[in-house]
Amino acid sequence: MASSTCPADLAAMFGANTTDAAGAATFICNKLSDTTFAVDSTYLLFSAYLVFSMQLGFAMLCAGSVRAKNTMNIMLTNVLDAAAGGLFYYLFGFAFAFGTPSNGFIGRHNFGLKDIPTTNFDYSYFLYQWAFAIAAAGITSGSIAERTQFVAYLIYSAFLTGFVYPVVSHWFWSVDGWASATNYDSLLFGSGVIDFAGSGVVHMVGGIAGLWGALIEGPRIGRFDQSGRSVALKGHSASLVVLGTFLLWFGWYGFNPGSFTKILAPYESGNYYGQWSAVGRTAVTTTLAGCTAALTTLFGKRILSGHWNVTDVCNGLLGGFAAITAGCSVVEPWAAVICGFVAACVLTGCNYLAVKFKYDDPLEAAQLHGGCGAWGIIFTALFAKEKYVNEVYAIPGKTSRPYGLFMGGGGKLLAAHIIQILVIFAFVSATMGPLFWGLHKLKLLRISPEDETAGMDMTRHGGFAYVYHDEDDQKAFPMRKIEPALSA
Secondary structure, X not given: OOXXXXXXXXXXXXXXXXXXXXXXXXXXXXXXHHHHHHHHHHHHHHHHHHHHHHHHHHXXXXXXHOOHHHHHHHHHHHHHHHHHHHHHHHHHHHHHHHOOXXXXXXXXXXXXXXXXXXXXXXXXXXXXXHHHHHHHHHHHHHHOOOOEOHHHXXXXXXXXXXXXXXXXXXXXXXXXXXXXXXXXXXXXXXXXXXXXXOHHHHHHHHHHHHHHHHHHHOOOOOOEOOOOOEOOOOOOOHHHHHHHHHHHHHHHHHHOHHHHOOOOOEOOOOOOOEHHHHHHHHHHHHHHHHHHHHHHHHHHHHHHHOOOOHHHHHHHHHHHHHHHOOOOOOOOHHHHHHHHHHHHHHHHHHHHHHHHOOOOOOOOHHHHHHHHHHHHHHHHHHHOOHHHHHHHOOOOOOOOOOOOHHHOOOOHHHHHHHHHHHHHHHHHHHHHHHHHHHHHHOOOOEOOHHHHHHOHHHHHXXXXXXXXXXXXXXXXXXXXXXXXXXXX
């Protein structure tokens, strides 16, 4: 719909000699409005396609990080995260997340996309948010890889994308959410939570869900020896890990800059500086955080282990991206460098604790997405710049709102972000923890030791993904089809 002032303002410019100044003005203003909607929708759809391409990145990263005998299994789970997530997010998830008007806890409109499009969002918005939902499910699948029954993947993926993730995203992203930065009628601490693209909403949710799944299942066979010492169960393909990392890097440019959802929005009409500049800045901060984390990990691992390890560098890079995701739109590029450096240190520390407590996560997903995601939330509360906060999160009728503690903005934003970390951890633990525990008690969670030793590709999926030539494994496990154990 055209601005109500546009036709009147434009008509006044035509002059007295124009036959139908009002009609001409209305026609031009409507065309300009239509163009704005079309440009913004195209931008959002393109961003959705970029985020969806991250599923291929997750699939390649997961496949390369597991042993060859489980390659088909992990790639199938990634496909079904998208497929099952699409159906359940369509039926329930989108409504729980963004069905407005609603209460602060959960949405209650637009089930099955009923009454879409509305004045609030179009189909493109659903597609974009679905791509985010399945990203959270993809994070969890990495934590429980190589030892989880297939039916458990289907159950947790449907529950996570259909209920758990949507409720959390409603809290922090919906205009009705109790801690949302866009709930102008009731801002938490006068600020709300600035989690722009989801360090908490996406990464912490997926990481904590994976944490509980891996804890309840226990480590893979052989991950720790009889004396409790760590034994590396290396992934079978560094090439796939690097390929997956670059695909995720590419998709992150839809994940973070795309979260503006609009690009044709001037901050000051007629000026070269507008939301398109903020989109570009967000892409830059995302890049710098990832690059810094990668280099920090490279030299840190060299000092600690004596090796230049490409897999660790890839995980460090992704940790930097997960951390900057919350504040990417409201911090300066120099602050993103600090974010990436600390994220690499957080990931290294979390991995050390995981080994110490005999926690096994084949992709370091809980450490990377949970740990670095939590750091990203704190980082935003410390370094958010006043100018950028007021532009990206402008409150109608107000000129300023709380911003980063280290930038002179006080502690209100930090208080809101600490609450975000606590409530996400509590809610995901209270929902996904019992789900995984129930699956465990029903013997639906972990595969049998015989199936795990032989590899799920052979026992559950009809054969290996590759022509397999590992002589040691060939001697121990001849290449023949093995039926699933009756106890599984």
